[in-house]
Amino acid sequence: MKKRDFLAAALGSTTLAAAPASAATRGTTGPGLLTVTGAIGRGNRGPLDQALDQMMAKQQLTFERAHVFDFAALLALPAVTLKPTLEYDAKRHTLRGPLLTEVVRATGAKLDQVKQLVLRAVDGYTVTLGPAQARQYRFIVATHLDGRPMALGGLGPLWAVYAPEAYPEMMAKSLPERYAQCPWGLYHIEVQTG
Numbered sequence: 001m002k003k004r005d006f007l008a009a010a011l012g013s014t015t016l017a018a019a020p021a022s023a024a025t026r027g028t029t030g031p032g033l034l035t036v037t038g039a040i041g042r043g044n045r046g047p048l049d050q051a052l053d054q055m056m057a058k059q060q061l062t063f064e065r066a067h068v069f070d071f072a073a074l075l076a077l078p079a080v081t082l083k084p085t086l087e088y089d090a091k092r093h094t095l096r097g098p099l100l101t102e103v104v105r106a107t108g109a110k111l112d113q114v115k116q117l118v119l120r121a122v123d124g125y126t127v128t129l130g131p132a133q134a135r136q137y138r139f140i141v142a143t144h145l146d147g148r149p150m151a152l153g154g155l156g157p158l159w160a161v162y163a164p165e166a167y168p169e170m171m172a173k174s175l176p177e178r179y180a181q182c183p184w185g186l187y188h189i190e191v192q193t194g
Contacts, residue, residue, distance in 0.1 A: 030070035033157055034103070034141065037063035038191035041108015044068055059124055061188065067107035071143065071157070077102050080140050082163040087175045088155075094146050095161055100139040100189075101131060109191045118190040119160050121183035122152075127160070129181060137162040137170075141186065155184040 035045075035056070043065035050057050077098035085092050105111055111131050119127045129139065142159040143149060150156020164170035164178040171178075 030072055032068035032070055034069040034074065034187060034189065035066045036069070036104065036107045036109075036189045036191060037061070037066045038189075039109055039114065039193040040065070040067050040191055043107070055122065056188065059120065059188075061120075061190075069103070069106075071149070073106075074098060074103070074141060074143055074158070077106060079143075080138065082138075082140060082142075082161070084161070084163040084165060085175070087179045090175060094144075095140065095142040095159070095163075096144040096147075097140040097142040097158070100129075100134045100141055100160055103141050104131075104189065104191055107191070113193045114191055115194060116192045118192065119183050119186055120188040120190070122185040122187050125183050125185075127181050127183050133181075137167060139182075152185070158186040159184040160186045 032045075045066050045068050047064045048056055048062055048066075053061075074097065079096050080099055082095045083092055084095065100117070101111060104114070104117065114131045117129045117131060117134060119129065133139075139160055139162045142155075142161050143157070145155060145159075150159060159182065161179070161182040161184075164173075
């Protein structure tokens with residue numbers, strides 16, 4: 001079996017064995033895919049572990065608490081479906097996942113106090129969005145592309161994305177420019193206030 005197919009099957013499976021709860025995954029049953037830090041509620045994990053949180057440490061993140069989402073936790077949030085034309089093949093595709101603002105709200109963050117959201121991808125690409133922008137453009141944390149879970153190594157397993165066709169000011173931009181604020185391989189969101 002190819003690695004990509006294996007990851008997609010594993011992420012989409014509802015029969016995965018429950019992993020033992022640890023400081024990093026308390027309240028989740030699968031591997032953590034999205035870590036939200038900053039101005040959140042109590043969180044479901046403790047501080048950054050310099051030894052075990054290697055990617056976050058290498059990207060110079062620090063935090064005292066975080067909220068970690070596994071695939072099931074993201075699927076439990078109400079999903080939105082978008083049908084944008086993607087920059088990579090200039091074809092219309094179907095993307096599905098919860099609204100970005102609902103993911104942030106699920107951490108206990110108070111959106112009316114949030115100044116900005118810093119979105120980080122596994123390759124280090126970083127985007128900053130204001131919560132008003134995230135709401136206005138109806139950004140989602142896409143979990144599915146054309147009805148299938150997105151694999152690591154492709155655009156997933158998570159992609160912060162919106163449908164530019166719904167906004168004339170975005171359609172005036174080139175196809176790649178429309179997606180400059182859309183990090184694929186999303187794994188971390190920092191919620192900033194003040």
